[in-house]
Amino acid sequence: MRIHKICLSAAILAAVLMAGGCGGKAAGTAGTTASTETAEVAGTTAGVPDHSETPGAQSTSAAPGGQNTSAAPGGQVASENETVSPKNVVEAGMVPVYGTEIKDGVYPIKVDSSSSMFRITSCQLTVKDGVMSAVMATSGTGYLKLFMGTGEEAAQASEADCIPYVETADGAYTYAVPVEALDMGIDCSAFSKKKEKWYDRELVFRADSLPAEAFADGKIATAESLKLEDGVYTCEVRLGGGSGRAAVESPATLRVENKNVTATIVWGSANYDYMKVDGEKYGLAATEGNSTFEIPVTGFDWRMPVIADTIAMSQPHEIEYTLTFDSATLKRVD
Numbered sequence: 372m373r374i375h376k377i378c379l380s381a382a383i384l385a386a387v388l389m390a391g392g393c394g395g396k397a398a399g400t401a402g403t404t405a406s407t408e409t410a411e412v413a414g415t416t417a418g419v420p421d422h423s424e425t426p427g428a429q430s431t432s433a434a435p436g437g438q439n440t441s442a443a444p445g446g447q448v449a450s451e452n453e454t455v456s457p458k459n460v461v462e463a464g465m466v467p468v469y470g471t472e473i474k475d476g477v478y479p480i481k482v483d484s485s486s487s488m489f490r491i492t493s494c495q496l497t498v499k500d501g502v503m504s505a506v507m508a509t510s511g512t513g514y515l516k517l518f519m520g521t522g523e524e525a526a527q528a529s530e531a532d533c534i535p536y537v538e539t540a541d542g543a544y545t546y547a548v549p550v551e552a553l554d555m556g557i558d559c560s561a562f563s564k565k566k567e568k569w570y571d572r573e574l575v576f577r578a579d580s581l582p583a584e585a586f587a588d589g590k591i592a593t594a595e596s597l598k599l600e601d602g603v604y605t606c607e608v609r610l611g612g613g614s615g616r617a618a619v620e621s622p623a624t625l626r627v628e629n630k631n632v633t634a635t636i637v638w639g640s641a642n643y644d645y646m647k648v649d650g651e652k653y654g655l656a657a658t659e660g661n662s663t664f665e666i667p668v669t670g671f672d673w674r675m676p677v678i679a680d681t682i683a684m685s686q687p688h689e690i691e692y693t694l695t696f697d698s699a700t701l702k703r704v705d
Contacts (some may be wrong), residue, residue, distance in 0.1 A: 448522035448560075448605035449568045457485040460556065460575045462611055464674070464695065467555040468578040471501040472590050480553075482507055485573040489514070489561055492543075496550065496576065503550040507575065508543045512536075514561040517546050522560040522569035533562070542649035553578040554674075579693050582649075591670035592698045594630045599701070601628050607700035608634070611674055611693040622700065625668065632668035633695070637661055640684035648675075671698035 460483040475498050482491040482505075494507040516533040518525035525533070536544040551557060553576045560569045583591055605622040618639035626633045635656065636646070643662035646653045649669065657663040662679075669675055674693035681688050 376529055379516065414520075435530075443493075443546075444474050447526045447568050449563075453566075453568070454570055455486060455488055457571075457573065458487075460573055462610060464611060465554040465575075466551040468590075469501070469552050470498055470503040470550075473498045473503070473553075473581070474585055474587055475499055476585065478581050478585055480505065481577045483575045483577060486570070488573050489570070490614040491547050491574070494576070496581075498633040503546065503576075504555075505550050506541070506545050506547050508545045511565055512538075512542070512544050512641045513565060514544065515564045516562045517548065518560045518562070518569070519548060519558065520560060521558050522571045525560040525562070525569045550576055552576075553581075579676045583669045583673075583675075586673070592671045593670055594627050594632050596702070597671065599627045599630075599632070600703075602703055603627075603705045605702050605704055606634075606671075607697045608636075609697070611695065613690050613692050617679075617690075617692070619694070622702075623696070625701075633665055634668050634694075635663065635665055636694070637663045638679070640683070642681050643679045644682050644687070645680050647680075647689075668696055671696045 377468075478496045478498070480494050480496040482494045484491055490510040491507045492510050494505050496503060496505045502614060514536065516535045518533050520528070526529065534546050534548055536546055539545055548559070556573045556575055559572045559574050561572060562569055589596065604627065605626040606625050608619060608621045608623045610617060610619045620637040620639070623637075624635045638661050641661050643664075644655065646664045646666055648666050653664050653666050655662060657667045672695070674695050677692050677694055678689050679692055681690055
């Protein structure tokens with residue numbers, strides 16, 4: 372018997388196609404760059420490390436037949452266990468402020484983000500004919516694009532609905548976004564170039580970071596608009612910002628003179644050594660008891676921004692607060 376030895380050779384070709392929303396990318400296709408195949412390494416802006424999500428593993432599970440399901444509709448949205456715990460950025464007492472309530476112009480504005488991985492370092496708000504938009508810069512370079520909505524909506528949207536980054540001369544990533552209202556939570560999903568997934572955020576464009584003169588006439592009540600005569604008044608005041616543990620005495624005593632209003636603010640502790648209003652510094656008005664200051668009231672019925680310096684920590688530390696003086700509670704006492 373002759374034994375014939377037969378050598379066999381085989382070649383197996385496989386193609387895996389991925390289809391997603393406006394953040395979807397084809398995987399395993401020719402032309403895929405190294406930056407989309409590997410994690411971004413130490414992307415920085417002005418020395419700040421790139422922040423894209425690190426918890427959890429990438430979705431690489433395959434459906435029967437070998438098809439990767441990570442790009443199915445909604446499949447590119449990071450799950451809760453893949454994200455850092457969000458913080459609440461909508462504070463108690465916030466009321467939405469719309470473009471019709473702001474004068475036309477361009478203003479620097481503070482933006483709070485629910486995620487420490489998506490920090491807004493600077494932002495310019497533009498108001499034109501009641502419509503608001505903003506260009507905001509992030510601390511890192513980890514996100515290719517944004518979608519003004521949830522991640523689920525982003526995964527099913529078209530590329531035209533996404534907002535790509537624009538790199539500045541100093542390497543920062545900026546995004547031009549519409550702004551529906553200030554002091555209101557706005558959904559914003561960011562597409563991570565490292566994880567190739569959408570991450571949900573919530574943004575608040577803070578009205579209290581705008582100057583009082585930015586608001587339309589009548590939006591902020593003043594001594595003049597309230598027709599306050601010279602004299603002494605009391606007024607309920609609400610403290611916002613900080614850690615939420617500080618307090619001020621309410622009602623506060625107000626003094627009106629020539630349409631200017633000065634408030635006596637008494638804190639719930641003796642741990643503050645100065646305050647700032649509109650960049651001007653005010654020292655202690657009393658040397659005994661809890662910290663007491665006399666500061667100008669720039670307006671009623673809005674979240675007036677102030678800064679108070681605390682000496683309760685190992686080193687003095689300035690903390691941002693807001694004071695809201697309720698004009699409906701004004702009472703003359705003299």
